[in-house]
């Protein structure tokens with residue numbers, strides 16, 4: 001096949017973004033059935049029966065006692081920080097996370113302190129957390145990046161010894177585990193995202209997972225304007241409720257998740273097998289510590305061996321309507337919001353690795369997934385074989 005960088009015509013007729021929503025035909029049918037039932041009941045929000053059922057299902061799936069559903073994971077984190085009294089001082093977080101983890105801290109008055117990452121898992125490094133902790137540290141908030149769960153036992157030891165709280169950003173980690181223990185199962189509160197890009201989605205949505213029923217009760221009040229008795233707001237809350245239509249979308253996808261996981265696993269396997277012979281590409285290992293949902297397929301690009309830099313590979317793929325993501329480069333600490341603040345931290349591992357990382361799409365629009373994944377790897381092989389010409393064409397554009 002002729003590459004679009006030379007021929008001008010993309011291989012895929014429609015864009016294939018990382019994180020395009022996963023919508024099986026059965027999902028649409030069941031969603032409409034549940035939505036019609038909600039219309040017939042005349043009940044669209046305010047902790048209706050669909051949201052209540054989804055809370056039970058999500059808690060059971062993560063074996064954690066309680067799942068408090070909310071409108072998105074950013075609000076989940078804010079409510080959790082508020083409920084835990086984390087409203088001043090500093091929070092240790094990973095530079096390798098979505099900026100929401102840092103922003104939710106700031107809304108609550110907690111200053112994010114960015115720490116370096118472990119080169120194997122790409123998660124918050126307990127050693128660097130220890131180095132960057134100080135008298136103002138109140139919390140450590142690791143992110144389970146790409147569903148690889150952070151080293152919660154080591155961070156729990158550190159937090160216990162130094163007297164700060166541990167909670168976790170499990171936005172990517174639905175149905176993932178570490179040594180058989182899922183998010184919410186480690187005895188610390190975790191929050192998870194059900195955004196449309198995620199393995200499990202309610203379009204927008206999220207939850208706090210906890211085994212602490214008093215905390216769950218408080219969070220349910222906080223997400224509903226702080227109402228602790230009918231008509232009486234006893235504390236400062238906000239509106240973070242999940243609607244019945246969002247819950248219907250989530251409930252409709254639950255029976256499809258095993259098949260979805262199998263299909264994503266197959267796509268990952270095709271990527272791994274087909275990319276194995278191409279020099280300079282190394283997939284990030286997602287399942288070395290436990291189960292992964294394979295929603296993401298991140299790989300590292302070694303420019304010298306592959307022939308193109310990560311960014312040139314991304315540009316060449318974009319010409320083919322394959323839209324990879326450079327998660328989470330340049331790192332939160334280098335975003336406009338943070339980079340000009342005094343004392344931008346020195347994070348050598350994150351700086352070295354995140355600039356080489358590219359995530360490929362794992363779900364595809366209007367094409368069969370296995371054929372699409374194979375086609376993406378064929379394109380990448382041709383780009384490697386013709387790297388010099390590709391580089392010249394992109395540089396001239």
Ligand SMILES: Cc1ncc(COP(=O)(O)O)c(C=O)c1O
Nearest residue numbers: 072073074098100171193195206
């Ligand atoms: C690691 C991480 N944390 C937090 C969030 C925020 O989630 P939400 O979009 O549900 O607010 C995301 C977003 O997608 C994320 O990837």
